[in-house]
Amino acid sequence: MTADGTAGTDAFLAAHRRISDSFHDGTLTERALADWHAERLTAVLRHVTARSPFYRRHLAGVDIEAVTPATLGALPFTTKDDLRREMYDVLSGPLADARIYYETNGTTGAATPCPRGARDIAASNTAVEQSWRHLLRTRFGDRKPVVGLMGPSELYAFGDVFTDVAATLDLCHVKIWPESPRVGFKKALRLIEELGVEVVVCAPALCLSLAKAALHHGHDPAALPVKLFLVLGEICTPQFAANVSTVWPQAVVRPALYGSQEALCIASGADSGALHLSSPNYLAELVDPDTGAPLGPYGTGELVLTMLIDGIKPLIRYRTGDLVRLTPAPPGSALPGPVVEVVGRAGDRIPLGDGLLWPAELEAAVLTDVRGCLGYQVVVDSAPDGGDRVTVRMDLLPGTARPDRVAAAVTARLRERTGAHSTVVVDTDIDPVTHTGSFVSWKAARVLDRRSGPDGAARTARQVAHRYAITT
Incomplete structure (x- = not known):
């Protein structure tokens, strides 16, 4: 037996x-x-x-x-x-x-x-x-x-x-x-x-x-x-x-x-x-x-x-x-x-400005009180002064009330948590890599970190992103 x-x-x-x-x-x-x-x-x-x-x-x-x-x-x-x-x-x-x-x-x-x-x-x-x-x-x-x-x-x-x-x-x-x-x-x-x-x-x-x-x-x-x-x-x-x-x-x-x-x-x-x-x-x-x-x-x-x-x-x-x-x-x-x-995953901690954020903390900063968001991506670049520059790309439903207020609130929360300069761009053409989180990792899907080259998870997410096209 x-x-x-x-x-x-x-x-x-x-x-x-x-x-x-x-x-x-x-x-x-x-x-x-x-x-x-x-x-x-x-x-x-x-x-x-x-x-x-x-x-x-x-x-x-x-x-x-x-x-x-x-x-x-x-x-x-x-x-x-x-x-x-x-x-x-x-x-x-x-x-x-x-x-x-x-x-x-x-x-x-x-x-x-x-x-x-x-x-x-x-x-x-x-x-x-x-x-x-x-x-x-x-x-x-x-x-x-x-x-x-x-x-x-x-x-x-x-x-x-x-x-x-x-x-x-x-x-x-x-x-x-x-x-x-x-x-x-x-x-x-x-x-x-x-x-x-x-x-x-x-x-x-x-x-x-x-x-x-x-x-x-x-x-x-x-x-x-x-x-x-x-x-x-x-x-x-x-x-x-x-x-x-x-x-x-x-x-x-x-x-x-x-x-x-x-x-x-x-x-x-x-x-x-x-x-x-x-x-x-x-x-x-x-x-x-x-x-x-x-x-x-x-x-x-x-x-x-x-x-x-x-x-x-x-x-x-x-x-x-x-x-x-x-x-x-x-x-x-x-x-x-x-x-x-x-x-979040232990390997998904994200150094931003003066802070080290866990995925849940970053998502909370982006989405608190946000309505009608169809997707988002956090893009991180090196600023000329040696700090970090954060751009949040958000796809908002047509007719969303006061997207300028949404943007102001998101940038204020990110500044409070990280001290980094932040901007929000409303964009209906969000990178399809944002839909790959469950396949690779939340960080690879939601964060595009251009301060260094992509790691293995980010490369994998990019390779499979085409599978998630909404036009199928």
Whole structure:
């Protein structure tokens, strides 16, 4: 019997379902969750040291039975470089034990294998299922909306995850990713209108490019049936979400999930706009992104995850490269688990003038109180005096009230945060690279830094930008 064999998997999934159900209905005690964490940590450490060639070496000499959640920080990190170097040796078992094979897109390095087994899929999707039950009940009551899935399926988990969740909830869905050569924006918009698609699952940038495409193809976003965007794949600040609702006046933006190919569904979204950690599936730590020093259970730092599902590729103390803010769930939260606010990738910090801004801080400076913005790009040049000169290019809906006031407010906020000289240019011909954030990185999509040559991520974003043309 393999480690993911039927008998063992059935027993695990039954136990996980009991924990997950009690976690989400509020009956799981702190002690019971702590016991689950301790039990699962030991099981996963046994699993990886027995079955993964990488972890057998990486954790050599560690007394696995003595490790607890409280002492987990004594173990070495698993880094993205480890995953790229070790590739299939990270797997805890042969690939044939997996249910399906995915891999990272390889935009910032070698594509790494990300297979998922039956345990991985069921445990991860359970959190998404619970989130959707809450989100759809809040927005639609007992009525079942038609769901449009606007994301990749080949070698990527997006299509399979949301297809599975839609099937579990008995929802009709249609796959209408505009980037697909079989779809395009024109057909996607026709199907949204004809099928009455009310929920669209997509990357945040697609909310805006879909609106721009709608205008190009003769549709009025306000007249289309979309009422809820569930977003994932890149940061989505409250300011961005508020702006989208001015472009799509019948719709709101809510987070679908925060996750990755490597780490699966880390957190799922609530109607409050908050993301909540899938606590039955992970032990989370915060560390200083520069030094790796521990920062405690709450606060702001790089997220480090230990996966508690003994599937095909559990990761131990995995440095995600994401800067997040972890806070306890507020009393009365619709979903349990600590709140995860994604600030940006550790490598996406942007030196501007006197400041060092995280992506979420820069986006907030650009979009606070902005209405009708169909896209934006921040262009950074070296000023003659040796400082920085910032130009924000903004595509505003025709008829937007007082664009001069919008420009003045944006430049004032940027000056306050960075001290840099800033200007705003209203331009309907925004660089299509701005729509590539979920494929490469938010920074590569939104920031054109001309103070130095483009890095690998920026070059990759430029190479794929043509796929996102709204005229398709």
